[in-house]
Amino acid sequence: MGANEKINPNDIPVLGRFVGVTNPYGDYATYYERKNEITALYKEMEDPATRKDAERYKGVDQLYVLLYGVTGSKDAYIGLDDEIKKMFERKKELNSSLSNPNANPIDISSDVEKVKLNIGKAVDKFNAQYNKLRGVK
Numbered sequence: 304m305g306a307n308e309k310i311n312p313n314d315i316p317v318l319g320r321f322v323g324v325t326n327p328y329g330d331y332a333t334y335y336e337r338k339n340e341i342t343a344l345y346k347e348m349e350d351p352a353t354r355k356d357a358e359r360y361k362g363v364d365q366l367y368v369l370l371y372g373v374t375g376s377k378d379a380y381i382g383l384d385d386e387i388k389k390m391f392e393r394k395k396e397l398n399s400s401l402s403n404p405n406a407n408p409i410d411i412s413s414d415v416e417k418v419k420l421n422i423g424k425a426v427d428k429f430n431a432q433y434n435k436l437r438g439v440k
């Protein structure tokens with residue numbers, strides 16, 4: 304990094320917590336509410352019997368794919384929801400490894416902070432995309 308290069312505190316594990324910087328998209332509660340909303344709207348959209356006005360489903364298909372990924376094709380990939388679940392599992396494993404007497408708590412704490420940062424980035428990505436596609440300001 305250069306001497307004049309600006310550093311985002313959220314890019315350095317733990318630093319954002321001390322500086323008090325918050326990300327406008329990094330809200331887990333909002334992520335889970337929106338995930339449930341998009342899942343319900345996608346199911347409603349796919350069923351001709353329950354489908355309503357097209358404007359109601361603005362961006363839903365893209366957000367659903369972002370959340371749950373694509374399967375069964377050469378372009379298959381895991382969705383953000385599974386990535387986030389795996390990161391939470393990794394965080395849980397790291398925290399439980401602290402009980403190992405040979406564990407280095409400083410390294411583990413650093414790794415936990417990195418995982419939390421990555422979870423936050425994934426949540427940010429979804430929430431920002433939701434705002435863009437659904438027209439939320």
